[in-house]
Amino acid sequence: MNTLRFNTLQRYRPTRFKKVGSALLLLIAVFTFSLVTPSADAHDNTKIPRLANGKPDFSGIWQTTSAADYDLEPHSNRKDAPPGPGIVEGGEIPYLPKALAQRKKNFENRATDDPALKGYTLGVPRAVYYPEPFQIFQRARDLTVIPQFGHSVRTIHTNNTEHPEDPNDWWLGDSRAKWEGDTLVVDAKHFNDKTWLDRSGNFHSDALQVVERWKFIDPNTIEYKATLTDEQVFSKPWNISVILHRHREKNFQLIEDYRYTLDYDQYYPPKPDQK
Amino acid sequence: MNSNLGKRQRAFSTLILGALISASLVSVAADENITPAAQEKKSAAKPVETTPPAQTRRPREKSFPKIPTGKWTGPRLADGQPDVSGFWSNTIGNHGNLTDPQGGVIGEARRTPLGPREQRAPSRVSDPADGQFPFQPWALAKVKEFQIGFHNPTYPGHVEPNARCAPGGVPKSLYWHGYDVLQYPDYVVFVFDNGSRIIHLDENKPHLPEKLKLWNGDSRGHWEGNTLVVDVKNHNGKALFGRSGEFISENGTIQEKYIFANDGTRYNYEGTFTDPTVYTRPFTITIPAIKYTRAEETDGWNLEARWAKHAGKTQILEHDERICHENNGGFGLGSAQK
Numbered sequence: 001m002n003t004l005r006f007n008t009l010q011r012y013r014p015t016r017f018k019k020v021g022s023a024l025l026l027l028i029a030v031f032t033f034s035l036v037t038p039s040a041d042a043h044d045n046t047k048i049p050r051l052a053n054g055k056p057d058f059s060g061i062w063q064t065t066s067a068a069d070y071d072l073e074p075h076s077n078r079k080d081a082p083p084g085p086g087i088v089e090g091g092e093i094p095y096l097p098k099a100l101a102q103r104k105k106n107f108e109n110r111a112t113d114d115p116a117l118k119g120y121t122l123g124v125p126r127a128v129y130y131p132e133p134f135q136i137f138q139r140a141r142d143l144t145v146i147p148q149f150g151h152s153v154r155t156i157h158t159n160n161t162e163h164p165e166d167p168n169d170w171w172l173g174d175s176r177a178k179w180e181g182d183t184l185v186v187d188a189k190h191f192n193d194k195t196w197l198d199r200s201g202n203f204h205s206d207a208l209q210v211v212e213r214w215k216f217i218d219p220n221t222i223e224y225k226a227t228l229t230d231e232q233v234f235s236k237p238w239n240i241s242v243i244l245h246r247h248r249e250k251n252f253q254l255i256e257d258y259r260y261t262l263d264y265d266q267y268y269p270p271k272p273d274q275k
Numbered sequence: 276m277n278s279n280l281g282k283r284q285r286a287f288s289t290l291i292l293g294a295l296i297s298a299s300l301v302s303v304a305a306d307e308n309i310t311p312a313a314q315e316k317k318s319a320a321k322p323v324e325t326t327p328p329a330q331t332r333r334p335r336e337k338s339f340p341k342i343p344t345g346k347w348t349g350p351r352l353a354d355g356q357p358d359v360s361g362f363w364s365n366t367i368g369n370h371g372n373l374t375d376p377q378g379g380v381i382g383e384a385r386r387t388p389l390g391p392r393e394q395r396a397p398s399r400v401s402d403p404a405d406g407q408f409p410f411q412p413w414a415l416a417k418v419k420e421f422q423i424g425f426h427n428p429t430y431p432g433h434v435e436p437n438a439r440c441a442p443g444g445v446p447k448s449l450y451w452h453g454y455d456v457l458q459y460p461d462y463v464v465f466v467f468d469n470g471s472r473i474i475h476l477d478e479n480k481p482h483l484p485e486k487l488k489l490w491n492g493d494s495r496g497h498w499e500g501n502t503l504v505v506d507v508k509n510h511n512g513k514a515l516f517g518r519s520g521e522f523i524s525e526n527g528t529i530q531e532k533y534i535f536a537n538d539g540t541r542y543n544y545e546g547t548f549t550d551p552t553v554y555t556r557p558f559t560i561t562i563p564a565i566k567y568t569r570a571e572e573t574d575g576w577n578l579e580a581r582w583a584k585h586a587g588k589t590q591i592l593e594h595d596e597r598i599c600h601e602n603n604g605g606f607g608l609g610s611a612q613k
Binding site (some may be wrong): 052059119120121135137138139141144146151152153154155157159160161162163164165166168170171172194251253254255256258260261264265267268269270271272274 | 353413414417418420421430431432434436439440441442457459462464466469470471473475480481483487489490491511512513514515522523524525552581583584585586587591593594595596597598599600601
């Protein structure tokens with residue numbers, strides 16, 4: 001039971017040697033094998049994990065190595081951020097003039113106003129490129145995304161259900177997905193306006209809509225793309241793209257990070273030497 | 276307006292007020308009583324089309340059946356696990372009082388006097404037989420201090436951590452709001468109103484290093500017939516067990532059994548807690564739970580779900596996102612500073 005997912009990958013390893021009966025055949029086989037090995041390996045790498053229903057299986061623990069969360073846009077190094085080329089297609093986010101003023105204000109106050117500093121739910125898409133691991137648990141009907149950071153749990157529905165008729169403004173929005181071949185296309189909307197897109201103060205309103213595209217590049221790498229639309233804040237839709245790497249360290253696991261408890265957790269539990 | 280968030284916020288402000296207002300004010304299990312009114316407001320403000328209005332909450336059980344460990348004859352998932360996925364909630368009461376779950380918060384005035392003890396659900400402590408926690412004297416003194424401080428906090432530790440939206444930890448998460456159980460090859464995942472708990476079914480995976488202490492601990496489990504057996508280490512002990520203030524220290528370990536009835540409608544949790552820092556002997560906490568399968572039973576506490584909108588004919592139950600800390604304003608910290 002524990003190795004189901006790995007079996008999917010191992011199944012495609014060349015088994016040619018087992019079937020060879022004579023020395024001659026063996027020699028030919030070895031020769032042939034050495035010729036086809038490079039392409040066979042490349043072929044193996046394209047064998048992505050799949051659910052029983054044949055859809056790509058994104059189960060696993062993922063993380064970006066990009067500096068996206070420091071600032072989605074190109075930025076030089078600064079005291080609180082490493083340099084980064086940004087992940088915005090075309091370089092800059094197309095803010096409306098009044099929104100740009102707000103973004104500048106957010107940037108100036110980022111050391112205190114970033115909602116993530118309070119341990120708030122990161123939102124979408126920020127939870128995807130925040131520099132902590134997140135785990136995807138996947139069934140035919142949905143993907144459950146659990147970031148290590150904070151307490152939030154995001155559900156991406158893949159069971160042909162639609163956005164609800166009585167939506168709230170959710171921290172994580174409402175995510176309904178469909179498959180386009182091996183690409184998971186997620187339509188997320190019904191957000192509130194309380195999350196930021198990064199720690200530099202890029203932001204959105206409750207009119208945000210995020211269309212995400214999740215696709216395997218190889219069994220251990222996901223290409224994540226998203227289009228953000230918000231007519232209250234942006235003059236046109238814009239795109240981002242990051243690569244997500246599978247954590248393959250032995251016994252790697254999420255370690256809960258409920259950091260909003262840090263201000264008071266010293267008071268619990270009672271201790272024998274406490275007054 | 277996010278009516279669901281507003282509702283939760285009201286529930287929490289009431290919860291904190293309950294902690295701050297003295298016992299002279301009559302308030303009975305505030306968190307259980309706030310919600311129907313809030314639900315009515317929600318319905319009045321915005322008619323819900325896909326989800327019927329809240330029904331009367333299921334009555335709390337005064338007793339519950341013993342479920343024997345044994346074979347699983349119910350449906351299984353493709354990986355062989357008993358299929359127990361879905362929305363669950365506890366049946367006898369919330370986190371107000373551990374040893375008398377239907378007896379109200381200790382030290383709180385009542386509208387009507389309590390009847391004989393045997394008319395209410397038993398203590399959550401099923402071993403020792405007297406239903407009492409086998410505290411060492413220092414720990415009992417701390418608990419009694421908390422039970423007074425809960426109504427008039429003079430120290431930040433008198434505020435029940437759940438009032439600050441801290442994770443409920445083990446075992447309280449199982450008798451707070453309802454929760455979702457999800458199953459995958461290698462994992463059983465609990466999704467609570469403030470956080471989640473991942474139970475690793477790969478027991479070859481070692482526990483985290485001892486130095487790491489977590490609100491929900493670090494869990495390794497396996498199935499034995501109808502029973503999910505879980506070993507919990509790395510628990511930080513901070514969550515407390517409820518408003519009655521019982522706790523384990525960060526040295527405590529927990530051996531859990533989730534014993535499922537073969538018809539899939541209920542399970543009993545039996546957790547054995549071992550902690551030589553706080554207790555004189557191990558003890559067992561039992562928590563009965565039932566499965567919720569219908570959106571009509573959405574009641575603002577045990578279940579907050581809707582029927583999904585879709586073109587198909589089958590009914591699909593979905594849960595709203597779970598948010599707590601973000602809506603808790605400064606209430607928790609405010610009371611901590613008093």
